Amino acid sequence: MRILWVVVLLAFAPTIFWVGSVAVAHEQIRDAAVVLLFGVVILMRERRDPARWVFNFGRKGSAFLAGACLSAGAAGLLHQPLLLVPALGLLAGGILLFLFGDELIGIATGLSVSFAGFTILALIFSLSDFPLRLFAGRASMWLLDVFGGQAALGFAGDPAKLILISNGTPFEVAPECNGFGITSGCILLGLLLAFSKRLRVLDKILIVVLSPLLGLFSNAVRILLIVLLAPLVGPEGYGVMHEVVGIAMFFGTLGFVWWLVSGLPERGPQTKSAIS
Numbered sequence: 001m002r003i004l005w006v007v008v009l010l011a012f013a014p015t016i017f018w019v020g021s022v023a024v025a026h027e028q029i030r031d032a033a034v035v036l037l038f039g040v041v042i043l044m045r046e047r048r049d050p051a052r053w054v055f056n057f058g059r060k061g062s063a064f065l066a067g068a069c070l071s072a073g074a075a076g077l078l079h080q081p082l083l084l085v086p087a088l089g090l091l092a093g094g095i096l097l098f099l100f101g102d103e104l105i106g107i108a109t110g111l112s113v114s115f116a117g118f119t120i121l122a123l124i125f126s127l128s129d130f131p132l133r134l135f136a137g138r139a140s141m142w143l144l145d146v147f148g149g150q151a152a153l154g155f156a157g158d159p160a161k162l163i164l165i166s167n168g169t170p171f172e173v174a175p176e177c178n179g180f181g182i183t184s185g186c187i188l189l190g191l192l193l194a195f196s197k198r199l200r201v202l203d204k205i206l207i208v209v210l211s212p213l214l215g216l217f218s219n220a221v222r223i224l225l226i227v228l229l230a231p232l233v234g235p236e237g238y239g240v241m242h243e244v245v246g247i248a249m250f251f252g253t254l255g256f257v258w259w260l261v262s263g264l265p266e267r268g269p270q271t272k273s274a275i276s
Helices: 002-025 027-046 059-078 081-100 102-146 180-196 201-262
Strands: 151-156 161-166 169-172
Touching (some): 002 027, 002 059, 002 081, 027 180, 059 081, 059 102, 081 102, 102 151, 102 161, 102 180, 161 201, 169 201, 180 201
Antiparallel strands (some): 151 161
16 A cells, blocks of 8 residues: 555656645745644644554545545546646645544545645635735725825836825835735635534635635735834834734734634534434
């Protein structure tokens, strides 16, 4: 079985290499991957019984591996590369079950879904930059108006840059301000937690829908705080303030997602009703 594992990994190697290269090349994708990894580690540490190395396939791990191979095979036969997305997700879950055994089926399921989501995020990263920046700029402009400021959003310079003007002071809504990192982190953490835990279907849907919205809102608030604090810290303290606000909003929002999901009731194990 371990030989089969090696064969499967070699077959998936080009796709895995591409996903890894995208993560290495883009900090925001890399941050999302780190969030996913640490989420899995924390879930494993929260278990009553500590996970132990197994290095063997049980029935569930074999099923994950078979599903990954079938999905990848269908992608090749049907010429549908998008079928590699669930294949990679099942492969990630299968690796976890191979390492630690079938007892981690819940976490493996969450990892499979969230890693498939990570692959999709890597695919759309280059296309999402401007729409996210435009949304962040407009949302921040609206928040500034709510707080009584005078804000405007437009383009200036050559090449054109997206500029948010607050009380006469211009702020560039640069690519690092698009919020992809915090939004993708919230999406992946929400998927991981929602599908790792025995939640009701409606609660899973709630988390899946709410997670990206929290990320988008958090990024808009981050820009709002930077704009409001900039006149107070001055040019000499702007860089430090910018990083502190960004880090605080990043971890604060992820912590809120975790707290939110942890507060949802889990379904108990199903039991067969007694037959009288």
